[in-house]
Amino acid sequence: MSAHATAALSSTSFSSTPTEVPSATAWNEALLRRYDKSGPRYTSYPTALAFHEQFGTADFTQALERSNASRRPLSLYVHVPFCRKICFYCACNKIATKNTALAEPYLSRLDREMVLTARHLDTSRPVQQLHWGGGTPTFLSLAQMGDLIDRLDARFGLSGSADRDYAIEIDPREADVFTLRHLQSLGFNRLSLGVQDLNPQVQKAINRVQPRVLTETLMEEAHRLGFRSLNLDLIYGLPFQTEKSFAETLGQIIELNPARLSVFNYAHMPTRFAPQRRINEADLPNADEKLAILHTTIEMLTNAGYVHIGMDHFARPDDSLAIAQRNGTLQRNFQGYSSHAQCDLVGLGVSAISRIDDVYAQNPTQLDQYETSLDQGRLATVKGLRLNKDDLIRRDVIERLMCDMCIDLAAIGKRWNIDASDYFSTALEQLRNAEQDGLVTFHQQMISATPIGRLLIRHLAMAFDARLADQSTQRYSKIV
Incomplete structure (x- = not known):
């Protein structure tokens, strides 16, 4: 983030x-x-488990005001919690609905949060990074996306710089070429597409049926439109996956030639994440099979020319992630790895986390608590930490x-x-x-x-x- x-x-x-x-x-x-x-x-240190409720709104606003002296650029993260369907592996903060009108009150609260936040910030500082995550940001209608960008620009002043990093997470099942053209017109220049696996049996087991053609069509259009970097998300350790089946998925992914790949290890925690209770534990690959999948993944991607950045991230040698790692300027943040210089991060929306210099501040994970705070005219910070x-x-x-x-x-x-x-x-x-x-x-x-x-x-x-x-x-x- x-x-x-x-x-x-x-x-x-x-x-x-x-x-x-x-x-x-x-x-x-x-x-x-x-x-x-x-x-x-370690997307942060200390981790979120160290955040405490004695840290509140006043602490966060003081951190925002202190940060102005640094003149560091800004990074904005916007959490869009809505999804039309729940993927069974998901551990994200989300709300399942097909009604995009339900997003309108949420967008109004986001704008209120922006106004309250911007009061304490020198908004002449450039917004070098913007990231929309979720949920599924492309759940929003084209008009709602445009409205959200307009509000962000009005409150913070978005950048037109060629080296800005404006990214959005996309579900290929809910986006088409018109979506991509609209996103480009809004200033986004990097896309992250959720794929997880191309095997139909695996897709059915995780409630995410997504034929390859959906991803391929979007990638072709994104390349044609000139998006700077495309990332594909894969997950290993899902039900019915084998070393052989995942190698077949990887072969197809390599043909699609994304600039970046994230290959996440599925963590089965059904007691913490209710959707995962729909996954039959007996269908999951055992520890030996998961290690074999990981070994094959690293071999195939490296042989295809990808640099193993670290953990679950891979990038082509000419991608900004690989270049930043070679230069010693790579960063680690709430989305994983980042190639941009140090920024002060403002997290907006339910569950969002801000990192302002020596402070972390988190919004509530429950939507009603987030809404209540903003309706009372105050920021929604519920916990955080000031680092020693x-x-x-x-x-x-x-x-x-x-x-x-x-x-x-x-x-x-x-x-x-x-x-x-x-x-x-x-x-x-x-x-x-x-x-x-x-x-x-x-x-x-x-x-x-x-x-x-x-x-x-x-x-x-x-x-x-x-x-x-x-x-x-x-x-x-x-x-x-």
Whole structure:
């Protein structure tokens, strides 16, 4: 949901080399199983589990006002919670309805939130990033999309700069070429298309029947219209998937040639996410099959020329994500990886999270609570966190590790005026076991993840998490 910090890493660091695929000797299933515990994805540090209700609207507005002195560009995230159909794997905050008129009151509340937020911001700061997520943003009618963009522009002033990053998540079942032309006219230049799997049996089991032609037609039109980057979302670990069936999906995806791919690991948590109760657990691939799917995914995509950015993200070498990683300027945020410079993120809508310098602030996940706050003329912040210096240092280290697959302790020490080796002595000691198992290498002040260590980067990052001991890791998904 935003873009974060930059780093001054040596051009000879691990991140500057081409991505390596775990070879037959490096791919160690027993090792991956042993380290396949639950842990954060570190789209933020501290994670959302550290947010507390003593942080309220006044704290958030003060953070907005403090941020003006930085002159950092802005990033806007807009949560559109509506979907026409519920996909059974979904863990997002959403509302199922086919009636687009139900979005009108929500759009009015969004505008009220924009007005209340903009009062505390210097809106001459450029809006470098815009992201619409959900739910399904393309649930909105074309007129409603245009109205929402007009409101955003009126309150914050949107950018026409060629290097802006204005993205929207799209369900190919609910969009056509007219949708894409309209989105382009509104200023969007990047699209993310949900695909998940092209196998009909899998699609039926997750309540998302989506023939390839829908995705292919949209991609062809998007390329013709000149959208800068297309991302496709896939999920492995869904019912009836096998290594062979997913390889067939990947073969078709590679033919479609998207600039980016996100290949997410399905986390089956039916006690937390009601739609997942519609999935028969017996139909899910077992742990061995999931590892085989992951291995094949990395091999096929890398052989097709994609760079394994980290975790579940892949990009073509000429895509801005891969270029940012080579330059040491990649960021980690609530949507995953981002190529843009550090921004202050304003999250708008139900469940949205803002990141303003040293503060996180979250809106309620319940729509009625969100509406009530705004109807009373106040921002809807229900919890958040102001980071202390230790949090900020650890956030920097974890983000660099997640983005660069290495940590330059000398650069960290210089940036924060600390002896990084001494400051993180406990974490480095914890990583010695990972070193013995071949997940990381230590060379002077550089700690680098090995090819197989990249797959377990979340585990490596956990060594630097000072708050993890106070949290139940069972609230998190499995690492692999």
